[in-house]
Structure formats: structure tokens, C-alpha cells
Amino acid sequence: MTGALGRFLRGQPLGxxxxxxxxxxxLVALLAPLLAPHGPKETGFATYVAPxxxxxxxxxxxxxxxxxxxxxxxxxxxxxxxxxVVFGVTLGALWGVVTGYVGGAADSGSQRVxxxxxxxxxxxxxxxxxxxxxxxxxxVILALVILLTPTAARTLRAVALGVVAHPFxxxxxxxxxxxxxxxxxxxxxxxxxxxxxxxxTNISYAIVVEASLSFIGAGAxxxxxSWGGMLAQGIQALETAPWMVFFPGLAISLAVFGLNLLGDSxxxxxxxxxxxxxx
Amino acid sequence: MTMGFRRLARLAALAAALLATIAVPGLPAxxxxxxxxxxxxxxxxxGDPGRLDVHAESPxxxxxxxxxxxxxxxQYDPDEPSKIIGDLAERWASSPDGKTYTFHLxxxxxxxxxxxxxxxxxxxxxxxxxxxDFKSPKCGASLKPMVxxxxxxxxxxxxFRLKFAAAPFLPSIASAWxxxxxxxxxxxxxxxxxxxxxxxxxxxxxxxxxxxxVIEWERNPSYFVPGLPYLDGVKQxxxxxxxxxLAAAKASKIMLWDAWPPMRKTQADELGRARTDVDIYxxxxxxxxxxxxxxxxxxxxxPDMRRAVNLVIDRQELVAKSLEGAGVPCAILDxxxxxxxxxxxxxxxxxxxxxxxKDADVAEAKRLVEKHYxxxxxxxxxxxxxxxxxxxxxLVIAQxxxxxIRGTMKTxxxxxxxxxxxxGDFTIIATQDRAMDVNEPSxxxxxxxxxxxxxxxGQYSDPKxxxxxxxxxxxxxxxxxRLAYWELQRYLLAKGDHASIAVGWVxxxxxxxxxxxxxxxxxxxxxxxxxxxxxxxx
Numbered sequence: 001m002t003g004a005l006g007r008f009l010r011g012q013p014l015g016x017x018x019x020x021x022x023x024x025x026x027l028v029a030l031l032a033p034l035l036a037p038h039g040p041k042e043t044g045f046a047t048y049v050a051p052x053x054x055x056x057x058x059x060x061x062x063x064x065x066x067x068x069x070x071x072x073x074x075x076x077x078x079x080x081x082x083x084x085v086v087f088g089v090t091l092g093a094l095w096g097v098v099t100g101y102v103g104g105a106a107d108s109g110s111q112r113v114x115x116x117x118x119x120x121x122x123x124x125x126x127x128x129x130x131x132x133x134x135x136x137x138x139x140v141i142l143a144l145v146i147l148l149t150p151t152a153a154r155t156l157r158a159v160a161l162g163v164v165a166h167p168f169x170x171x172x173x174x175x176x177x178x179x180x181x182x183x184x185x186x187x188x189x190x191x192x193x194x195x196x197x198x199x200x201t202n203i204s205y206a207i208v209v210e211a212s213l214s215f216i217g218a219g220a221x222x223x224x225x226s227w228g229g230m231l232a233q234g235i236q237a238l239e240t241a242p243w244m245v246f247f248p249g250l251a252i253s254l255a256v257f258g259l260n261l262l263g264d265s266x267x268x269x270x271x272x273x274x275x276x277x278x279x
Numbered sequence: 280m281t282m283g284f285r286r287l288a289r290l291a292a293l294a295a296a297l298l299a300t301i302a303v304p305g306l307p308a309x310x311x312x313x314x315x316x317x318x319x320x321x322x323x324x325x326g327d328p329g330r331l332d333v334h335a336e337s338p339x340x341x342x343x344x345x346x347x348x349x350x351x352x353x354q355y356d357p358d359e360p361s362k363i364i365g366d367l368a369e370r371w372a373s374s375p376d377g378k379t380y381t382f383h384l385x386x387x388x389x390x391x392x393x394x395x396x397x398x399x400x401x402x403x404x405x406x407x408x409x410x411x412d413f414k415s416p417k418c419g420a421s422l423k424p425m426v427x428x429x430x431x432x433x434x435x436x437x438x439f440r441l442k443f444a445a446a447p448f449l450p451s452i453a454s455a456w457x458x459x460x461x462x463x464x465x466x467x468x469x470x471x472x473x474x475x476x477x478x479x480x481x482x483x484x485x486x487x488x489x490x491x492x493v494i495e496w497e498r499n500p501s502y503f504v505p506g507l508p509y510l511d512g513v514k515q516x517x518x519x520x521x522x523x524x525l526a527a528a529k530a531s532k533i534m535l536w537d538a539w540p541p542m543r544k545t546q547a548d549e550l551g552r553a554r555t556d557v558d559i560y561x562x563x564x565x566x567x568x569x570x571x572x573x574x575x576x577x578x579x580x581x582p583d584m585r586r587a588v589n590l591v592i593d594r595q596e597l598v599a600k601s602l603e604g605a606g607v608p609c610a611i612l613d614x615x616x617x618x619x620x621x622x623x624x625x626x627x628x629x630x631x632x633x634x635x636x637k638d639a640d641v642a643e644a645k646r647l648v649e650k651h652y653x654x655x656x657x658x659x660x661x662x663x664x665x666x667x668x669x670x671x672x673x674l675v676i677a678q679x680x681x682x683x684i685r686g687t688m689k690t691x692x693x694x695x696x697x698x699x700x701x702x703g704d705f706t707i708i709a710t711q712d713r714a715m716d717v718n719e720p721s722x723x724x725x726x727x728x729x730x731x732x733x734x735x736x737g738q739y740s741d742p743k744x745x746x747x748x749x750x751x752x753x754x755x756x757x758x759x760x761r762l763a764y765w766e767l768q769r770y771l772l773a774k775g776d777h778a779s780i781a782v783g784w785v786x787x788x789x790x791x792x793x794x795x796x797x798x799x800x801x802x803x804x805x806x807x808x809x810x811x812x813x814x815x816x817x
Binding site for chain 2: 041042043047048061062063134135136217221222223233235236237238239240
């Protein structure tokens with residue numbers, strides 16, 4: 001384990017840096033109740049206080065501690081990112097793998113559905129969903145799941161089609177294995193690498209979409225400590241209180257940067273062409 | 280010697296003439312300049328009005344969109360905003376008992392479509408407004424308690440018969456909401472919602488309405504006051520959201536910010552840094568910041584729950600934070616606006632819900648909530664997405680949380696929000712400013728407190744409030760009227776379970792371009808939006 005870690009650090013320094021950022025993000029999210037000096041919705045402080053010892057990131061327009069909201073925002077961002085991606089990519093992956101293996105009319109029909117969903121601009125689709133569902137964190141997750149599923153289905157279908165072409169699948173069929181067994185025992189394990197890459201790269205996408213929706217007032221309710229929502233509220237006082245924009249903006253940038261670096265490294269590690277394998 | 284004296288006399292006359300032109304004490308630059316015709320005044324609305332029926336609607340944006348199009352029987356003098364003068368009525372008189380008002384109408388006035396104006400139009404308009412089945416939250420809410428009937432005596436004379444002699448009658452008729460519409464337009468369209476139905480007798484004609492974008496007026500060349508208006512037109516941009524409005528002001532896209540929402544101090548300072556060609560001023564806008572509870576459904580059909588909210592709401596914090604201190608917390612009437620009709624503020628500050636520190640009130644509020652909802656409760660808190668309502672909503676939610684009421688914010692687009700509130704489709708409205716139609720103590724009660732009030736969104740009814748309001752309205756003796764309003768305010772403050780909670784009177788910062796001449800802010804946020812005498816200097 002230590003050897004593998006060492007090889008990873010030496011072989012993927014950028015990925016290692018990304019991993020550090022992600023680990024910090026996870027720790028901040030998990031330990032938010034302990035780390036945040038105040039509640040994220042506590043309004044008992046003076047408004048527009050500049051960063052100081054008492055309020056390292058200042059206070060906002062209704063007298064909330066920005067540091068506490070940035071910390072709790074990590075929890076919200078990670079919650080939304082992880083849950084939406086795990087559900088969305090998993091659903092999409094199963095959809096793509098199964099229809100890719102089954103083929104025929106089922107595959108063709110389902111891919112037309114994917115085509116329709118992917119033809120819609122993502123932000124328009126997300127906005128429409130939020131308008132229909134209403135503002136809440138869970139509805140943001142639902143909207144993201146609907147956004148992520150078709151892309152995951154398309155990607156994992158392609159991977160599954162590549163795996164299906166291998167002789168061991170034919171051998172399993174010849175041996176009388178059922179479709180379910182082939183999917184579960186052979187296809188899914190061989191698509192896991194791609195699945196993991198999709199998950200890690202899409203978490204940053206989900207965080208950005210959530211922040212974007214909250215920025216335009218269509219995401220989480222305004223009092224939730226959403227980084228995007230904090231940006232939107234900070235824009236209103238950009239000249240007066242630039243810290244309201246700077247710190248949540250920095251948090252989004254760091255989180256997305258770290259996740260992208262990590263995702264890229266994992267993709268590089270799992271890509272057989274880059275490992276000097278087949279291809 | 281004679282030549283020297285003559286020369287001296289000529290020099291003295293010249294000097295006197297020069298002095299007269301440059302040193303006329305007390306006269307503003309406006310008065311010295313000759314009005315200049317031409318130019319487009321640029322302005323803004325905080326939201327898209329959607330519907331344009333000035334008789335049926337109550338949002339400011341509706342009044343702004345149509346202000347210059349219509350005339351009323353009376354108006355507030357653009358030159359002296361506290362004075363009522365004739366508009367379509369050139370003179371008027373009341374009977375000795377004060378129960379009949381006769382208005383003599385101008386002759387030769389034409390509607391924008393060329394049709395002649397007459398008393399039939401006045402009768403049609405006010406019959407509509409006063410119809411018990413017609414919901415008129417502004418003009419109707421003010422006039423219905425007072426007016427029994429309207430009759431067209433002849434083509435140029437209209438008579439209003441009042442139920443009782445009422446001091447607020449003339450100020451209410453002069454209100455910017457009590458505009459006269461054309462009988463033939465009402466007959467053709469059924470209402471005044473459509474842009475095509477905006478046919479008035481005002482200084483401007485309705486030119487264009489691009490939803491979500493802009494509303495335009497153009498000069499009415501046949502306006503019944505010769506020489507007016509000076510402007511070629513008015514262009515109102517629909518600018519939603521504080522940052523957009525401030526950006527437009529800083530970029531010189533608008534020449535005037537005189538209406539709700541007022542700028543906050545931080546915005547005014549930002550504008551002051553960006554532009555030196557504007558006059559920035561602070562003023563009250565005769566507007567109350569209300570919180571509304573729905574008294575028709577749980578949990579606020581329960582008086583204990585209404586009392587709890589009334590106790591926990593920290594009005595001083597809301598004014599300090601959301602209005603940046605520009606406001607008068609707790610007052611039901613503002614002494615700055617209505618003088619001694621308002622309860623003294625030191626008395627108001629001792630009332631339950633207003634007194635500081637709030638520990639005792641919060642503890643009592645918590646007890647009331649726990650009595651009915653031991654584990655607390657979850658409620659939806661509605662706000663329209665205008666001004667800084669979302670910020671106010673967050674503050675209200677934080678305050679409610681102290682007593683176990685867990686609020687989730689539900690945001691509405693402006694017009695959609697009004698529609699929802701009007702139907703009672705809410706549990707609590709975290710914030711809704713209500714501007715007074717007239718600078719009159721009766722105004723706020725007819726807007727939010729009586730059973731038939733125009734913005735009684737909570738549909739709350741207290742017969743005692745209705746009775747006290749009517750008594751004050753009917754009282755002709757000024758001192759007795761003042762005492763009646765004091766009794767009414769004390770009753771509301773002590774009982775503390777009304778569904779309309781006055782947080783405070785709103786003030787703020789505004790600006791006008793230095794090139795704008797003869798603009799004088801009205802006593803309410805609705806007056807002087809006709810711009811009939813405003814002009815733009817070079």
C-alpha cells in the first residue's frame with residue numbers, strides 16, 4: 001500500500017496534489033460542525049464586517065460569518081456532488097452496460113432517448129427541472145441525476161461494447177452463462193475503471209452545476225450555505241464587501257481544480273494505452 | 280459734471296441689472312431656466328408588471344407603467360407635492376354637510392384615441408372601482424368605506440355621494456391610483472390589462488411594452504394643458520435585481536431613481552463614487568415593510584401562533600440590517616409622515632414584540648409555539664424575488680428558528696408572487712412592502728389591517744379594528760380623530776395577533792440626474808410619476 005502510494009505520488013504529482021485538495025475538502029465537509037465557529041444561518045453579527053481576527057472571512061449582508069458558511073458549503077457541495085454523481089452515473093452506467101450488451105431494438109431505442117436528453121442544453125434542462133420541482137437541495141440532486149444519467153449511459157455503453165468484443169464473453173455465453181451473470185460477473189468488473197473515472201470527473205461538474213443553479217437563484221434555497229448562492233449574494237455588494245465573492249469563489253475553484261486533477265490522474269492510470277498496454 | 284453723472288447713472292443701472300440676474304436669493308436654478316422641450320427621460324421598474332389594470336392591481340410597477348397615461352379628477356401638484364389641485368376637474372365643491380362633492384370637469388378633453396371625454400367616463404370608472412364584487416386593492420380599498428354612489432349630473436359634472444363626511448376623501452380621490460379610464464375602452468376590453476387598452480387623457484400616450492424589457496411613453500400632442508409635457512417621452516427599463524439596477528444607474532442608463540426599492544447606503548455610496556452628475560438624497564417613501572401570516576390555514580389560523588411570530592420578530596434588527604438603518608421600526612404610523620396622528624415612538628418601543636431586549640418576548644413566543652407544536656414545525660416562507668426581499672426573508676427565517684419554526688424559503692417571480700398572495704396561496708410572507716396611496720393616517724389601515732383592506736393577504740378579520748378604523752375615518756374633529764387613531768394603534772400593538780405585522784416604515788436613498796429639472800418627489804412613492812412638468816436641461 002505504501003509502495004503503491006509512493007509510486008502514485010512519484011508518477012502522478014499533479015494527481016497527488018489534487019488528492020490532497022480532495023481529502024481536505026472531505027475532511028472539512030465531515031468535520032464542519034467542529035470546524036465552523038458559528039452556525040451557517042446564524043445572523044446575529046454586524047453586516048459587511050471585513051475579514052478580521054474575529055471573522056477571518058468577514059460577514060455578509062445579513063450578518064452571517066462567511067467562514068462558517070464556506071465550511072458548511074463544503075458539506076453541501078460534496079453531498080450534492082457525491083450523491084448526484086453516484087446515483088446518476090450508476091444509473092447511467094447500468095443502463096448503458098445492459099443495453100449495450102443486449103443490443104437490438106432495446107439498445108437502439110434507449111440510445112434515441114439518450115440522444116433526446118443530450119440534445120437539450122444542460123443548463124436549460126436543469127433550470128426547467130428546478131422550475132418544475134421547486135427549490136431545494138434534494139431537487140438539485142434530482143436535476144443533476146437526470147443530467148448525468150444519459151452521458152454516463154452513452155459512455156459506459158461504448159466501454160461495454162468494447163468488452164463484449166472480447167473472447168471471454170463469447171466463451172461465457174458458450175458455457176451457458178445467463179445474461180445477468182455475464183453482465184454482473186464479466187461486464188461490470190471490466191467497466192469499473194471507466195466508471196470510477198466518470199464518477200471522479202463528474203463530481204466537479206456536479207459542484208459547478210449546483211453552484212451555477214444557486215447563483216442564478218434556481219438551486220438551493222438562498223439561506224442554505226451554497227457556494228454559488230453565496231457568490232450571487234456577494235455580487236450585490238462587490239464593491240462594499242468583496243470578501244463575500246472572493247472566498248466562496250476560491251472554494252469552488254479549489255474544489256473543482258482538485259477534483260479535476262485527481263480525476264485526470266485516475267483516468268491516466270486506468271487508460272491501458274497510457275500504461276503501455278493494448279492499443 | 281452732467282456727463283459724469285449720466286455716465287455714473289448708466290453704470291449704476293447696468294450694475295443693478297447684472298446683480299439682479301446673478302443674485303436672486305432663494306430661487307432654484309430650475310426657476311431661472313426656461314423649460315426646454317424635448318428629450319427622453321430614462322427610468323426603471325423593479326419588475327415586469329404583467330397586468331396593467333391600474334384599478335385592479337396594487338404593485339408599484341403597474342402604477343409606474345401607466346402613470347403618465349391617465350389623469351384623475353384631482354392630483355397632487357407637481358410643483359408643490361403636498362397640495363391637491365385639479366386634473367380633469369377644473370373646480371369642485373362640497374355640500375355644507377360634507378357628504379356630497381361636485382366636480383366640474385374640463386371641457387374639450389379628448390382621449391388618446393380622439394374620443395371625447397365626459398362625465399360618463401368618470402362614472403364608469405368609479406362604478407367599476409366601487410363595485411363590491413370588483414377587487415380594487417388601492418383606489419377601491421380607500422374609497423369603498425366612504426363613497427355611496429357616483430352620479431353624472433350632466434356631461435361635464437360629476438357628483439360623489441359619501442356615506443359620511445370623511446376627511447380622507449379628497450386626498451384619496453387625488454391618489455395616483457384613482458385614475459379615470461374611458462368608458463368605451465372598458466366596454467371594448469372588459470379590463471385595462473392589455474397594452475391596447477392603455478387609452479387615457481394624460482400627458483403621455485402608451486407607446487410600447489416589451490415584456491421583461493422596456494415600457495415607453497410618447498408625448499400626447501393633444502394634452503389638455505397647453506405646452507405640456509415638455510418631454511418627448513419616457514422610457515422605463517424593466518430592471519430586476521439590485522445589482523442590475525445599480526449597474527444601470529452607474530452606467531448612466533437611467534436618469535432617476537425615485538421609487539421603490541430605495542438604494543441602500545452602500546449602493547448610494549457606490550453610485551456617488553461612480554457618478555458626479557447626480558444628486559443623491561435620503562428620504563422616506565411612505566412605505567411599510569410588512570410580514571403577513573395566513574390566518575385562514577394552519578398554523579397561523581391559531582392566534583397563539585400569530586402572537587408568537589409577532590413577539591419573536593426583531594424589527595430593529597430587520598431595519599438595521601435589511602434597510603441599513605434607514606427606517607422607523609415598529610411604528611404603525613410614522614410621526615415623520617403624519618405628525619401627531621402617530622403614537623409617540625417611545626410608547627411604541629415598549630409594546631410587546633417591539634421592546635428591547637427581546638429575551639422575555641422570545642421566551643413567551645417559544646412557550647406559545649411549544650404549547651401547540653412541541654417538536655417545532657416546518658413552514659414555507661414566501662418571498663417575491665424583488666429588491667432585497669430574499670435577504671429580508673433569510674433574516675426572518677433566522678428569527679423564527681429561535682422559537683422552533685423552521686422555515687424553508689419559497690421564492691416567486693414578482694407578478695406570480697402577487698397572484699399567489701392574492702389567492703392566499705402561502706403560509707407566511709416574509710416581507711412585502713406596502714406603499715401608502717395617500718399621506719393620510721387612514722391609509723395603512725385600509726391597506727393592511729381592516730377586513731376589507733386591499734392587501735389583507737392573511738385574510739384576517741377583527742371587528743374591533745374595523746370599528747375603530749371606521750370611527751376614526753368618520754370623525755371630523757381633528758383632536759378626536761387623533762385620539763381615535765391612537766386608540767386603534769394601541770389596540771393593535773397590545774393584542775399582537777394580527778396577521779399583518781408592521782416591521783417598520785421604509786426609508787432609503789434615491790438619485791436624480793442633475794440635468795433633470797422641476798422634478799419634485801411626491802409624498803407617496805406613487806405621486807409625481809406623470810412627469811408632466813419635468814424637463815431635461817442641455
